[in-house]
Amino acid sequence: MRRVEAGERALRESEERYALAMEGANEGHWDWDLVTDRLFMSPKMKVLAGLSSDTAIPTRSAWRAHVVIHPDDVPRFEAAVTDHLEGRTPQYECEYRVRQPDGAWHWLLARGRCLRDATGKPYRFVGSTIDVSAQKQAELDKERLEAQLRQSQKMEAMGTLAGGIAHDFNNILGAIVGYGELAQQRSAPNTPLRRYLDNVMHAAGRAKALVERILGFSRSGLAERVPVNVQSIVEETLELLRASMPAGIRLESRLEAGNAAVTGDPTHLHQVAMNLSTNALQAMERGGGVLGVTLERLEVREPGSHSRGTLSPGPHVRLIVSDTGTGIRPAVLERMFDPFFTTKGVGSGTGLGLSLVHGIVTDLGGAIDVTTKPGEGTRFEVWLPVAGEAAKPTVVADRELPRGSHQRVMIVDDEPALVELCEEILADVGYEPVGFRSSTQALQRFRADPA
Incomplete structure (x- = not known):
């Protein structure tokens, strides 16, 4: 009698140690009798599956009736179970989502294996399950950040290329727009020439807007x-x-x-x-x-x-x-x-x-x-x-630009057409422009004759 009591006490202690170990690992475990369909689920396993810890789940069929698996995951879930029971995989492993009482979907990772008799027929299926929602979210965040990094690198490369082209084109366009405005000012209204110039300036305006967009995209025009x-x-x-x-x-x-x-x-x-x-x-x-x-x-x-x-x-x-x-x-x-x-x-x-x-x-x-x-x-x-x-x-009214009185103005630009355009415009408003295409030449001339 004492031996029986000692054995029962040892069994209870073993079961308590096992339950404490499973609880400490934050895992749920299950034991499915394939012959009778009876199912044991630990309280933690029930909670992971979106159920109350005291919900009665006597069979695996009852478990499937109570638990809501995400529709996208059901085929993969069923295939993983079938493949292992039929011997196509050495052990069972599957990730799937279950709906919680608040409507949220939690990712679960289940692992297990079945026991087989002498003929290879499975008669028992045991395993454990953990919640991997945090890891899944971390993976999604990592993928999103990596995608953002790739997008940022691609945008930077394309912006550098587009910005370089747009900068050179902007210099050419500046001369077209500038000389076009001068020509408009000197052409008589309501003449074919003025109409042609207006059309040229309209097209140049569209080109200018496009260049500004490209420069804005490349961040070189901030x-x-x-x-x-x-x-x-x-x-x-x-x-x-x-x-x-x-x-x-x-x-x-x-x-x-x-x-x-x-x-x-x-x-x-x-x-x-x-x-x-x-x-x-x-x-x-x-x-x-x-x-x-x-x-x-x-x-x-x-x-x-x-x-x-x-x-x-x-x-x-x-x-x-x-x-x-x-x-x-x-x-x-x-x-x-x-x-x-x-x-x-x-x-x-x-x-x-x-x-x-x-x-x-x-x-x-x-x-x-x-x-x-x-x-x-x-x-x-x-x-x-x-x-x-x-x-x-506040809205500031436009003011007429002041005219010069023969002050000398130095112009430096590596684009000859822009130098000539600036000379034309400044001379037209009363200044005496001096243009240079080289900053070195401009500095030498300034040192030689600051006035």
Whole structure:
């Protein structure tokens, strides 16, 4: 009798040690009798599966009836069990998602093996399960950061290339625009020559706008940064949009950022708001809809990753531009921030709008979120860090440029056409320009004759 009691006590102690070990490992374990379908599940295993620890689960069939496995994971889950029971895998291992009481999906990693009789037929299946949701999220975060790094490197390389080409082209274009303006001033109005020159200047204006976009994308054209009242920029953008908004599209705006300021270039912030709004209007040009524009001031409590970029804690402004248009296809969503990528027809777009937005927002330390559903619309969220406050700018009336009185002005540029153009313009307003194509020559001449 004493031996029996001692054996039972030893068994209980062994079971308690095993239960404590499993609890310490934060694992759930299960034991499935394949002959009777009876199933033992530890309390931890029930909790991992989204059940209460005291839920009665007598059989494996009852477990499958109670537990909700993600539909995308069911085929893989069932195949892993079948493959092991039929001897195609030496042990069972499977990752799958189960729904928790709060509706969230948790990733579980299950490992186990079956016991077989002398004929090789399985009669018992035992194993353990752990929650790997944190590891899965870490993997997703790592993949997203790696994708952002690759995108950043690609954008930087393309920006360097495009910026170099645009800089040289800008010098050539400067001469075309400058001499074109001089020719316009000296041509009689309402003549064929004036009409030709006007058309030339119109085309040159389009070329200039394209070059400015390329330089903005490559970040080589960034101006000096100043505190900018973001709300005034968005208000100005909406005023321009209202004047040309297609029929059938309604604008709904809510601007509540007050005097929140972002340190940047007003022109670039205007480009962000205008490009996003223009894209939204074009997504609704056939069927009409609602253009939503919201600007608000928010406090970011914790660091976080977004579709494009990451944010640090602190005050931010969030610009939301939404439409009820066609939405964005997944294939386009992956590439829409790539420079020169466009879904528009030839002559209808440059493919620089969103890449320019991405470059400006990234350079300002912000982030972009994009959510879209094909056929329902798209929502862009732009987050920018707040740098204090700034009052709305006052309108300054244009003043006539002062004329010179034969003061000597030195001009230095390695582009001969630009040197000659500047000489023409300055001479025309009363100065005596002296042009040089070499900085060394200009310095020698200045030292020899400072006056």
